[in-house]
Amino acid sequence: MTPRLSRATLAALADGRGHAVPGPAVDPASTTVGLVHLGLGAFHRAHQAVYTEDAAAAAGDTGWGILGVTQRSARVAEHLAPQDGLYGVLTKGATHTSLRLIGSLRDVAFPGERTPHVLRTIAAPSTHVVTLTVTEKGYRRRPDGLPDLTDPDLGSDVAALAAEIGGAPPEQPARSPIGLLVRGLALRHRQDAGPLTVVCCDNLAENGRVVGALVHELLAAVPHAQSLAQWVRASVAFPSTMVDRIVPATTDAHRTEATALLGLRDEGLVVGEPFTQWVVEDTFAGPRPAWERAGATLTADVAPFERAKLRVLNASHSTLAYLGALRGYATIAEAVADPELEAIVRALVDEDVLPTLEAPEGLDLVRYRDDVLDRFANPNTGHTTVQVAMDGSAKLPQRLLGTVRDRLAAGAVPTAAAATLAAWMSYVHATTHGGLEVAGRKVSLDDPLADALASAADGPVDGLVDRLLAVREVFGADLAASSELRSAVRAHVRTLALV
Ligand code: CS2
Numbered sequence: 001m002t003p004r005l006s007r008a009t010l011a012a013l014a015d016g017r018g019h020a021v022p023g024p025a026v027d028p029a030s031t032t033v034g035l036v037h038l039g040l041g042a043f044h045r046a047h048q049a050v051y052t053e054d055a056a057a058a059a060g061d062t063g064w065g066i067l068g069v070t071q072r073s074a075r076v077a078e079h080l081a082p083q084d085g086l087y088g089v090l091t092k093g094a095t096h097t098s099l100r101l102i103g104s105l106r107d108v109a110f111p112g113e114r115t116p117h118v119l120r121t122i123a124a125p126s127t128h129v130v131t132l133t134v135t136e137k138g139y140r141r142r143p144d145g146l147p148d149l150t151d152p153d154l155g156s157d158v159a160a161l162a163a164e165i166g167g168a169p170p171e172q173p174a175r176s177p178i179g180l181l182v183r184g185l186a187l188r189h190r191q192d193a194g195p196l197t198v199v200c201c202d203n204l205a206e207n208g209r210v211v212g213a214l215v216h217e218l219l220a221a222v223p224h225a226q227s228l229a230q231w232v233r234a235s236v237a238f239p240s241t242m243v244d245r246i247v248p249a250t251t252d253a254h255r256t257e258a259t260a261l262l263g264l265r266d267e268g269l270v271v272g273e274p275f276t277q278w279v280v281e282d283t284f285a286g287p288r289p290a291w292e293r294a295g296a297t298l299t300a301d302v303a304p305f306e307r308a309k310l311r312v313l314n315a316s317h318s319t320l321a322y323l324g325a326l327r328g329y330a331t332i333a334e335a336v337a338d339p340e341l342e343a344i345v346r347a348l349v350d351e352d353v354l355p356t357l358e359a360p361e362g363l364d365l366v367r368y369r370d371d372v373l374d375r376f377a378n379p380n381t382g383h384t385t386v387q388v389a390m391d392g393s394a395k396l397p398q399r400l401l402g403t404v405r406d407r408l409a410a411g412a413v414p415t416a417a418a419a420t421l422a423a424w425m426s427y428v429h430a431t432t433h434g435g436l437e438v439a440g441r442k443v444s445l446d447d448p449l450a451d452a453l454a455s456a457a458d459g460p461v462d463g464l465v466d467r468l469l470a471v472r473e474v475f476g477a478d479l480a481a482s483s484e485l486r487s488a489v490r491a492h493v494r495t496l497a498l499v
Contacts, residue, residue, distance in 0.1 A: 005264040007084045010101070013263055021088070021262050024103025025057035028084060031065035033106050035289070036122050036184070038177045039134035040068035040076050040108065046089050046247045046272040048131055048201055053104035054294030064289045065106030067121050071134075071177055074110040079267040081108050087268030090250075090258050092380040096274075099261045111174040119170040122184025125193045128286045130184070132211070133201045133243075134177040136394035137448040139214060143397075143473045147178065147218045154179050154218075161186055162222050178211075182218055185236060189228050195235040195285035201243045203314055204398050206303065208281060212238035239281035242306040244313065246273040246375060248383035273381050279305040304360035307402075311353045312365070313372045314399035315420065316345045320376065321388035322423035326430065326496070330439035332383045336376040344419055345373070351416040356406040386443050392424050393449040393474045401475070404485065413484045421485075422492030425468050429457045449473060465490045 003009045007028060013019055035052065037044055049066060056064045068085075070076040080087060085105035091098045109118050121127055140151045149155060157179020160172040170187050174180035181198065188196060198215075200207035215238075219229040250271050258269050278296040292298045297305075317332065323344065324335025335341050349369045359365050400420055407414035430436040431445040432454040447453060449471070456467040469480050469489070479485055 002259055002263070002265045005083045005086050005088070005101075005262065005266045005268075007086065009264050010086065019261075019263050021099045021101060023053075023101035024086065025053050026062070026065075026103050028065070028086065028103035028106065031056070031062050031104065031106055032126060033065045033067045033121060033124075034063040034126055034287075035065070035129045035131060036067045036069065036118070036127055038069050038071070038130065038132045038180060039138065040070040040080075041072070041133060041135075042250060042270040043243075043245070043247045044068070044131070044133045044201070045087060045102065045105070045268070046270045047243055047245045047276060047278065048133075049102055049104050050089060050276070051278055051291050051294040051296055052289050053102050055289040055291045055296075056104065058293035059290040061289065063126065064104065066104050067107040067109065067118065068105050069109050069111060069118055069180070071111060071174070071180070074112070076268075077108045077110040080105065083266070083268055087270065088258050088262060088266045090254055090269060090271045091274050092271060092378070092382075093274045094378045094380060097257065097380070099258055101262075111180060113173065115174045115180070116169070116171050118174065118180065119184050119187050122181070122196075123187035123191050123193050127193075127196070129197050129199060129284075129288055130181060131199045131201055132177065132181070135202060135391065136204060136398055137391055138177050138202070139204075139211070140176055140178060141210075141214060143476060145210065145213065145217075147214055147221070149221060151176065157183060158218065158222060162224075165222065165224050165228065178214060178218065182215055185215070185232055186225075186228055189231045195237070197237045197239065197284045197286060197288060199239055199241055199280070201241055203243070203310060203395070205306065205310060205402060206240055207306070208238040208240035208302075212236075235285060237283050237285035239283045240302040240306060241281065242277070242279040242302055242309050244277040244309055245275065246378075246381055246383055247271065248381050249387055251382065271381070273375060273378055275375055304358055305363070308357050308360055308363065308365060308368060310399045311357060311403050312349055312369055314395070315353060315403065315417075316349060316372060317376070317388050318392065318395060318399060319345050319348055319420040319423060321385045322392070322420070322427040324385040325389055325436060325438050325443065326423065326426055328438055329385055331379075332376050332385060332388060333379045333381070335385055336373060342373065344416075347416040348420060352407050352412075352414045353403050353417075355410070355412070356403050386438060386446075389427060390446045391448060392427070393447050393453060393471070396421070396424060397474060401479065404479065408482055408484065413488055415488050418485060418488035419492045421489045422465075422496055425457075425464060425489070425493060426496045428453050428468065429461070429464055432457045465493055
């Protein structure tokens with residue numbers, strides 16, 4: 001059996017016949033933790049961890065090791081801990097595959113009983129940055145943006161926070177990412193460990209501002225948190241960022257390919273396309289990795305980049321995911337190769353999205369659209385329609401409904417954007433009514449609001465659009481009341497042959 005990747009097996013390999021895989025670029029043994037990451041999924045490992053490693057290597061910094069925290073599944077920690085945090089990034093281009101190793105992950109934790117360790121690391125004076133990729137739904141926000149205090153996980157963290165502000169030791173297992181973050185901030189405040197920067201790397205519009213507001217709203221709901229809230233206002237920065245790299249789920253085929261290249265088995269392997277981009281608002285409260293030396297753009301204003309990326313790339317992605325899955329395509333590459341679907345996506349971008357955007361400096365939006373479609377067409381990432389289709393109720397408000405609102409406000413009917421909503425509604429209907437079959441596999445709805453959506457989708461099909469538009473968590477009261485939007489979505493649902 002091929003040995004497992006770890007510091008020891010890697011060293012043995014290098015001493016012996018060696019291997020052709022580069023990295024890690026930093027020496028994991030001499031790196032200390034300076035950054036805590038919440039949400040140790042594949043995306044972080046293929047994106048920010050790579051930038052952090054390259055920045056540390058370029059600047060000769062040894063203080064930017066990462067403590068990666070995974071709350072969704074203990075498996076990630078189980079995969080990475082025996083590998084000393086080492087893992088590979090397999091880059092799948094249209095014509096070229098490469099593998100490199102990353103060593104910047106110094107420690108991995110599934111909070112549970114390691115909660116005190118995570119909180120103490122957030123509070124350590126040597127930690128300066130907390131990054132987050134916990135997905136749109138991970139923030140437990142209500143549709144009005146306030147923290148959902150009825151969420152039992154968040155509720156449990158708020159109770160722990162109140163006790164900790166009163167002097168209790170930080171021991172109760174953390175259950176929500178935002179609760180964990182705020183409890184870490186509370187300990188840092190208590191220990192007077194200095195300023196901190198919280199960098200949201202999720203696909204949320206104005207993500208830094210959103211997370212900052214969420215933290216403050218949460219503190220406003222906790223007794224005796226005034227001095228903590230004041231400290232957060234003065235000492236914690238929440239820059240916005242735009243993150244971009246297509247990172248499909250790792251498959252056994254990817255693992256086999258990586259094993260052949262490395263000569264070691266890697267249970268932490270992640271996969272990405274060659275393209276990668278990170279635009280970060282340069283408003284840090286303290287030190288940060290020299291990410292600009294790794295190719296990131298540090299700028300005063302991220303909003304135009306973020307908006308263009310969410311509205312062009314992510315909205316097109318969702319459109320291809322829903323329409324593609326409905327047509328039985330397994331991958332985004334197959335979906336975009338269908339000329340009818342490509343035309344629908346181009347219409348979305350040209351007719352509804354571009355009129356709502358201001359081009360970020362140096363970016364030609366038409367070219368950006370074409371580049372995005374080329375990236376989707378890469379046949380080797382294997383990014384599935386079903387993966388992108390997941391969590392639509394949390395994703396669409398961020399990537400599509402801003403466009404819809406802006407178009408309606410400008411007096412235009414967002415006919416093309418309505419096609420994406422119709423595709424989503426048809427997908428919700430199909431996946432909750434006996435399941436949808438995609439490439440021989442039954443697909444059911446994977447969404448934080450799955451139950452509510454399933455009951456809304458139930459009933460006479462000609463009322464489907466009305467019932468789904470009435471789901472306030474997704475559409476708010478304004479879009480539910482828009483008769484223009486309703487008719488446009490209905491017309492598309494009809495052409496999708498549902499009604
Ligand atoms: C995708 C994104 O799964 C999805 O919803 O649209 O994860 C997308 O691949 C990334 O945002 C690309 O940067």
